[in-house]
Amino acid sequence: MKHYDIIIIGSGIAGISLGSIISKERKVAIIEKEKQLSYHSTGRSFAFFIESYGNNAIIELTKISKKFFYDNFNLFLKKKGVMFIGNNKQKTIVEDFYNEHKHKVKLELFSKNETIKLANCLNEDYVNNSVIDINASEIDVNNLYEYYRKLYNKNDGFIFTDFNINLVEYKNNKWILNNEISSDIIVNASGAWADEVAKLFKIKPVNVVPKIRTVFVFKPQNIKIDNNCPLVADIEEKFYFKDQNDQIYASPADETPSYPHDCHPDDLDIAIGIDRIQKATKFKFNHIDNKWSGLRTFVKDKSPVIGYENSNKNFFWLVAQGGYGIQTSPALAEISANIILNKKNDFLIDNSTLNNISIKRIRNEIL
16 A cells, blocks of 8 residues: 555646645655546636735735736736726725725726727627726636646655545554555545545535636627737626637626536526627627536635644645636645644735635634
């Protein structure tokens, strides 16, 4: 039987980024139930680095991740900007967003004319104003994942694919899986399957809710998109879209509660997305070129859940990253690695951040 110091369950961005760090000092294995790595959420993401995105905990984690991304800007980021648009009914929501974030992030408030000038695909009768997060950037998810994977391989990290956990035992202070491999510590980084995995280890679930996010792709027949156009998002996140290779990648920003499974796009969600995009823009198109969906996993407060389950320090949570898992992965990996390796997290900008993402808040305990 092969023994590892740490076994990470899940090969998405959470598991591989953490593995790339702790494998420098520990013998680590990543196990993945699918035949290929990063098959579910990470492998279906088009992600942005947006400092104004998410709740306070997410914004704090994004700030921590910023140094990593900016130190490797040309590898992972492409500056594009994000324009949050509002119609007549959303005018004050746009203004409130600007006033809330303008001292933290570089934002500009645009009038209707300024908005249309920057994004000429928008319907003048729909748009009232917008706020632009100037420094928001596209993340090259494939490059980021490969960066972590290569580091992990360099550190002699092991990967088991097509590995289903059928039997879990705990003997002599070690977890034993399928009578094949064992470890001192289990890291649950299994995304939508987090609660199912926890139950295998007789650990109380954290009540994650997988939510479906749909993407569809089309090529406008009437408008050639300017490459300088930012990603455009409804201020209340009812839709968003970006241009890529003369096509539009769009989403109805759906968050339909679901269950752990290999999800596929629903025709109704696509129809809702098309309707919202067509009302807000001038785009004309006859068919969808591609479509897919993935699961984004949340707990009630929409902050991640990390930390040891109990004082035995043998089961570690790294789950519930929601729609922010890519842009916060450097921070969550560093914070989690420091806890596991018993190192101090002295880089936290906000001292409350660790409390806001700790498993102990879920268990109603006080740090």
